[in-house]
Amino acid sequence: MNTHSLSQDRALEAESIHIFREVAAEMQRPCLLFSGGKDSIVMLHIARKAFHPSRIPFPVMHVDTGLNFPEILAYRDRWIEKLGLKLVVASVPDAIARGLVHEEPNGSRNRIQTPVLLETAEKHQFDALFGGGRRDEEKARAKERVFSFRDEFGQWDPKNQRPELWNLYNGRVHLGQSIRVFPLSNWTELDVWTYIASEGIEIPELYLAKERKVVERGGMLYAVNEFTPLRDGESAKRVMCRYRTVGDANLTAAVESGADTVAKIVEEIGAVRITERGATRGDDKTSETSMEDRKKEGYF
Amino acid sequence: MSMDLLRFATAGSVDDGKSTLIGRLLYDSKSLFIDQLDAVERVSRDRGNDYTDLALLTDGLRAEREQGITIDVAYRYFATPRRKFIIADTPGHVQYTRNMVTGASTADVALILLDARKGITEQSRRHAFLATLLGVPHVVVCVNKMDLVDYDETVFERIRDEFSDFATRLRVRDMTFIPVSALRGDNVVTRSDNMPWFDGSPLLSHLERLHVASDRNFVDVRFPVQYVIRPQSHEVIDYRGYAGTVASGVLKAGDRVVALPSGLESTIASIDTADGPVDEAYAPMAVTVTLSDEIDISRGDMLCRPNNMPTVAQDVDAQVCWMDETATLMPGRKYGIKHTTRWARAMVKELNYRVDVNTLHRDEGATELTLNEIGRVQLRVTQPLFVDAYQVNRQTGSFILVDEATNRTVAAGMIGRTHVGV
Numbered sequence: 001m002n003t004h005s006l007s008q009d010r011a012l013e014a015e016s017i018h019i020f021r022e023v024a025a026e027m028q029r030p031c032l033l034f035s036g037g038k039d040s041i042v043m044l045h046i047a048r049k050a051f052h053p054s055r056i057p058f059p060v061m062h063v064d065t066g067l068n069f070p071e072i073l074a075y076r077d078r079w080i081e082k083l084g085l086k087l088v089v090a091s092v093p094d095a096i097a098r099g100l101v102h103e104e105p106n107g108s109r110n111r112i113q114t115p116v117l118l119e120t121a122e123k124h125q126f127d128a129l130f131g132g133g134r135r136d137e138e139k140a141r142a143k144e145r146v147f148s149f150r151d152e153f154g155q156w157d158p159k160n161q162r163p164e165l166w167n168l169y170n171g172r173v174h175l176g177q178s179i180r181v182f183p184l185s186n187w188t189e190l191d192v193w194t195y196i197a198s199e200g201i202e203i204p205e206l207y208l209a210k211e212r213k214v215v216e217r218g219g220m221l222y223a224v225n226e227f228t229p230l231r232d233g234e235s236a237k238r239v240m241c242r243y244r245t246v247g248d249a250n251l252t253a254a255v256e257s258g259a260d261t262v263a264k265i266v267e268e269i270g271a272v273r274i275t276e277r278g279a280t281r282g283d284d285k286t287s288e289t290s291m292e293d294r295k296k297e298g299y300f
Numbered sequence: 301m302s303m304d305l306l307r308f309a310t311a312g313s314v315d316d317g318k319s320t321l322i323g324r325l326l327y328d329s330k331s332l333f334i335d336q337l338d339a340v341e342r343v344s345r346d347r348g349n350d351y352t353d354l355a356l357l358t359d360g361l362r363a364e365r366e367q368g369i370t371i372d373v374a375y376r377y378f379a380t381p382r383r384k385f386i387i388a389d390t391p392g393h394v395q396y397t398r399n400m401v402t403g404a405s406t407a408d409v410a411l412i413l414l415d416a417r418k419g420i421t422e423q424s425r426r427h428a429f430l431a432t433l434l435g436v437p438h439v440v441v442c443v444n445k446m447d448l449v450d451y452d453e454t455v456f457e458r459i460r461d462e463f464s465d466f467a468t469r470l471r472v473r474d475m476t477f478i479p480v481s482a483l484r485g486d487n488v489v490t491r492s493d494n495m496p497w498f499d500g501s502p503l504l505s506h507l508e509r510l511h512v513a514s515d516r517n518f519v520d521v522r523f524p525v526q527y528v529i530r531p532q533s534h535e536v537i538d539y540r541g542y543a544g545t546v547a548s549g550v551l552k553a554g555d556r557v558v559a560l561p562s563g564l565e566s567t568i569a570s571i572d573t574a575d576g577p578v579d580e581a582y583a584p585m586a587v588t589v590t591l592s593d594e595i596d597i598s599r600g601d602m603l604c605r606p607n608n609m610p611t612v613a614q615d616v617d618a619q620v621c622w623m624d625e626t627a628t629l630m631p632g633r634k635y636g637i638k639h640t641t642r643w644a645r646a647m648v649k650e651l652n653y654r655v656d657v658n659t660l661h662r663d664e665g666a667t668e669l670t671l672n673e674i675g676r677v678q679l680r681v682t683q684p685l686f687v688d689a690y691q692v693n694r695q696t697g698s699f700i701l702v703d704e705a706t707n708r709t710v711a712a713g714m715i716g717r718t719h720v721g722v
Contacts (some may be wrong), residue, residue: 005304014584021586035616054531168639
């Protein structure tokens, strides 16, 4: 019997490295979308491995909604400097000031970040954008290709996707068109945490449980801070909790948890029975197809 | 303990109980989340269904939900303590042959579902044919709805014998039959008390134990160069590494290698990764190889052993599956071709025949291939490719064709006979 067998985390890592190299070799101007969340942190970590001992041969873009957790911005700046990368910031507050987009009544900047992302990509002529999306996250993502073709408007057309076979990716585009690339397509949330644990990757503190001052709204826990101040009649309580996803500070809810180390998170994720988006995102519940609709507009 | 990864493809329609089977695997292995199940139950109720339609879990696109059909390949994930599984769930009807081909291209196992009451159908024959064509090493045939034939052993045996007969024509490497009831859970995750006569494993245990590492090719060293790493920094001086994913074989430091197409030989100085050098590399590891001599190598070249080389060919014999609805394949047409990490242009010199995917009949009078059709072609390529027969090597035996005007991926190709001749 042959012992040449790769463990699943090494097989997933190898697949992701292959994707990074393929894009760097074939596309003119790739760029990596970095949100400061765990998926983009893992993505950056693997990109570094793919080109070692060279530097990562493309810049990093952050779509800054102006509603970031301060820890995330600090983490971003520390790693960009450490890896010697160029950072491109697509600023949503700036775009609001210029009138490119308008604040939505519910305070969510999730949807209005899309035009800002597209404008920045166009300005820099990026023809490939890496995103940390995973197919296990959401139904529309489960159907998306690793190399996801986008037209001149950045739109995804689910009925007109390129067949993707073996590891033969087709990144050919005409001027103005682009490819969104998802190197973590086949990873699950548990795979991400297992990998963070085995690689000893530094993560923002928000992911680790500690006692935080929170307010309960619609069954979800929101940290009381400048983004989510207490409303009239609400009272705060102190709860051991952590963030399972890190999005905008005004919309991302924390979950009750005692997992204050990465090892405990792995254990916790292995046992939970609710998806990360269901647990923490107010914005994805709107309809059965809200993610598909946003993707068609150019969203990740 | 570290787990490995098993990719399996399923094909079938709602009638076969495919979604129920997948739903059961996910649910019984606790890989289905409560909010996902809630959403599916809510939508099923809203539609006035009497039962929870687990197909709604996989049918994620608006058009699929509206029409109640599966259009595309959906990827689903679950893990047991032994293994992580990736399911490529594809629709079963003939008009979705291209989706089945896509799902099967990376699969270790093809799961074929039969309805015990109906036995072997045109559809199940087609699924077996496509699994074989795509070189899927293991086929598992689930004879479903055994509860509706009173768990009768003779029904199962008749279907098994008939299917085995048919499969010998296809040269399936490994085929297993399991009598199940996806609806009632018999032999899916747990052994069925209703079929004591069956001495095989339930489906999940079978998938957990299936030995797939030995399916990979560890003999023929093939390393397509993907990217040349040359750091422009003061810390690393004079480093020149050839990054790529091992397609097959085992590379070791100190091995003598030859680079194609130049034919120049050298020795592997090191096999590097970001975590340090490794002694050996095998598929599907992504590594960086350095050589002891400075020879000119670029993306699209291939490293192999001097005594074991692929065929260097500009004339390629292949089976292709046509995947595009906006154009057809015709002799004389030119396409972009991607094979391993190499792009070139290819002209269709000849269409030998079209295969009827249901009867396996070869139509030698065919003049074109349209969407979902499979046929044998002869290609002439602008530059030499380094090829092996697909049935021996899925990595160096496969290619895609791309329309040069629209950039659409229009065909998947599996190389047949390999013959020398540039």
